[in-house]
Amino acid sequence: MALEGNIVDASKALTLGLATGLGAIGPGIGVGYIFGKTVESVARQPELRGDLLSITFLGLALTEAITFYALLMGFVAFFLV
């Protein structure tokens, strides 16, 4: 049974899906780790909450950016190829 359909469109869709999914694994773990550590630290020393929170958001943005590198390549493959 032969498959019908446009292989270019199929591979573009596959690329976008794979890029988004695989690219979210690492940063997902990373972001969870950051906030887990923040909760732990605030539980130990609640008076440092403000300082720790700004470092947390810095770490969040840096880690979150890595998902977007992968998502960007997916978009490039989908829209620009």
Place this chain on the structure above:
Amino acid sequence: MRAAASRMKWWLIATFGLLLAVPALASAAEEFDPAEEFEVGSYIPIDLGFIDLSINKAVLYMLVSSAIIILFGVFVVRGGLKMKPNKAQNVLEISYEFAEQQIAGVTLPERVFTKWFPYLATLFLFVAVNNLISFIPLPTAPHTDTFQVVGDLGLYAATANINVTLALALMTFVAFLWEGFGTHGFVGYFKTLIPPGSSKGITPFIFVLELLSQVLRLVSLSVRLFANMLAGHLLIIMAAGFSILVGSLLGVLGIPFAVFFYVFEWVLVAGLQAFIFALLSGIYIGYAAQSEH
């Protein structure tokens, strides 16, 4: 009072959801292309051959955000600064204090604080206002000949354009190289890339890696902001028009997701990405300006 406030909140959410659904219904007659938002046709073409300075959609949005910042600052100060601040002065004071203490105060050493604080504050405000106004639907689609008052409303973020973010990142790149060469000298700056106490064999590798990571700062700084804004807008539009993309009516389940994502992006990601851009610029400049001796 409580019941009235929460009822109004639900009405607002319902209206937002409906507003997001309207473009999806309206473009049912034509092609629905989520990437159409990012076409920057030119309104006033100024093509000088080797460089294209036309006023296009991105330039327009950048001019609007600059006008907002400048006029806001000028008129609030001109109205007289009072000891008991009114709302507008409060906003001004909060943004100034935020930039002074959370961005420049944390990252810049004392020696260069007055030199680079205006740059960091301007960077933060410019990127923040550009990100924030990108979520207001405006009739600025370039494929119509004039601005239609009732016409193609569209969202657009100037920072969703790699040229804009690359230009801002290039300014930071030049700034921290300037500080680095100024503090350590031209050759001395490359000497700081080698960590002390590394053995003779491994030093070339470390040097190349450090050099690469310094150059990659430019890429990561611009791509982080660009991809965040681009992905945010694309996801909102694709989720809102999901029924068209999928081809069945079940796709309207994407609209609550689009509303949630819209609120999330506008409230959190817009300001956070501006803060991160300015903070990282400050970190790079501050680190380069530190004399380690």
